[in-house]
Amino acid sequence: MSMFKKGKKKTVPELGTSSDIVFMLLFFFMVxxxxxxxxxxxxxxxxxxxxxxxxxxxDLASYINIGTPIPALQSQYGTDARIQLNDSFKTxxxxxxxxxxxxxxxxxxxxxxxTVCIKADQDVRMGIITDVKQELRRCSALKIMYSAxxxx
Amino acid sequence: xxxxxxxxxxxxxxxxIAFLLLCYFLMTTTMDTQTGLSRRLPPMxxxxxxxxxxxxxxxNIIVVKINSADKIxxxxxxxxxxxxxxxxxxxxxxPANDPNLPEMELQDIEGLRGQRRVSKGVISLQNDRGTxxxxxxxxxxxxxxxxxxxxxEASYRExxxxxxxxxxDQQDIIKKxxxxxxxxxxxxxxxxx
Numbered sequence: 001m002s003m004f005k006k007g008k009k010k011t012v013p014e015l016g017t018s019s020d021i022v023f024m025l026l027f028f029f030m031v032x033x034x035x036x037x038x039x040x041x042x043x044x045x046x047x048x049x050x051x052x053x054x055x056x057x058x059d060l061a062s063y064i065n066i067g068t069p070i071p072a073l074q075s076q077y078g079t080d081a082r083i084q085l086n087d088s089f090k091t092x093x094x095x096x097x098x099x100x101x102x103x104x105x106x107x108x109x110x111x112x113x114x115t116v117c118i119k120a121d122q123d124v125r126m127g128i129i130t131d132v133k134q135e136l137r138r139c140s141a142l143k144i145m146y147s148a149x150x151x152x
Numbered sequence: 153x154x155x156x157x158x159x160x161x162x163x164x165x166x167x168x169i170a171f172l173l174l175c176y177f178l179m180t181t182t183m184d185t186q187t188g189l190s191r192r193l194p195p196m197x198x199x200x201x202x203x204x205x206x207x208x209x210x211x212n213i214i215v216v217k218i219n220s221a222d223k224i225x226x227x228x229x230x231x232x233x234x235x236x237x238x239x240x241x242x243x244x245x246x247p248a249n250d251p252n253l254p255e256m257e258l259q260d261i262e263g264l265r266g267q268r269r270v271s272k273g274v275i276s277l278q279n280d281r282g283t284x285x286x287x288x289x290x291x292x293x294x295x296x297x298x299x300x301x302x303x304x305e306a307s308y309r310e311x312x313x314x315x316x317x318x319x320x321d322q323q324d325i326i327k328k329x330x331x332x333x334x335x336x337x338x339x340x341x342x343x344x345x
Contacts, residue, residue, distance in 0.1 A: 020166045023173075047285060049292070049296075055185070055190075061186065117186060124284070126282070137193050147186060149187065
């Protein structure tokens with residue numbers, strides 16, 4: 001068959017640079033990949049705390065973001081502090097379902113170690129956080145962590 | 153026409169450049185490590201249980217209040233956040249056996265010979281709905297710092313090492329010796345008298 005005809009000498013381009021192309025691709029993906037799984041809809045500048053410790057099991061954490069909506073959404077949602085669960089604004093009433101869903105997603109053995117990480121903006125008033133805490137207590141999600149950055 | 157051959161480019165160093173870039177990105181990328189202050193919330197009390205909880209001796213409790221203007225009150229007097237740590241340390245260690253400070257209970261702790269003084273002190277943290285989160289966390293941080301420093305002191309005494317460099321069993325011993333009893337009270341309006 002003509003497709004597999006041999007004999008005719010063809011000039012093949014050098015492939016010595018293929019490894020560099022692979023590296024380029026690697027960098028491209030490294031730079032563009034975002035590690036976050038949910039988009040942040042609230043502005044959160046977490047407060048600093050010198051005693052902040054690392055979260056031990058990151059896979060067992062679920063996050064509650066509290067803060068003012070990002071500027072693009074402020075015309076729609078106002079500038080009051082809001083709670084963000086997963087990808088949308090929620091109220092304290094939705095925390096129960098959120099916690100139940102998060103608990104369901106963890107393996108049976110690890111469920112009791114689930115940590116709810118409260119990522120709240122430093123200017124948020126405690127009222128909303130107290131509401132969240134009370135709701136978490138009601139769902140008996142008692143292991144919590146106040147997200148904070150290390151340093152004074 | 154004469155056959156033209158393209159001169160080969162010396163590409164042997166590109167791999168090195170690529171590795172340098174790789175290393176650079178490895179060093180600079182933060183994997184978004186979560187840090188923060190871990191807490192355990194108290195379970196929701198049952199209606200029947202409520203009266204029993206009040207029976208903690210008065211001297212064993214220090215109430216730290218933060219009002220809506222982020223002013224702090226520890227026990228009976230207003231205090232600055234910078235002084236809070238020392239006050240809590242004195243409260244929890246009760247070095248002079250002051251009858252107004254918490255009882256020190258002599259306890260046998262597994263893994264240690266002899267009895268040790270263990271404080272029965274409880275820190276109760278109360279905040280107003282208007283307290284800013286920053287101030288609240290600053291207070292929480294001071295409380296944790298006080299306990300951590302006491303734990304460091306205790307582990308120097310018992311093991312001659314910092315708490316951080318102890319192994320897990322030793323850390324558990326120290327945790328029993330210096331418990332972290334911070335209770336985040338039921339929400340109430342502190343500013344209302």
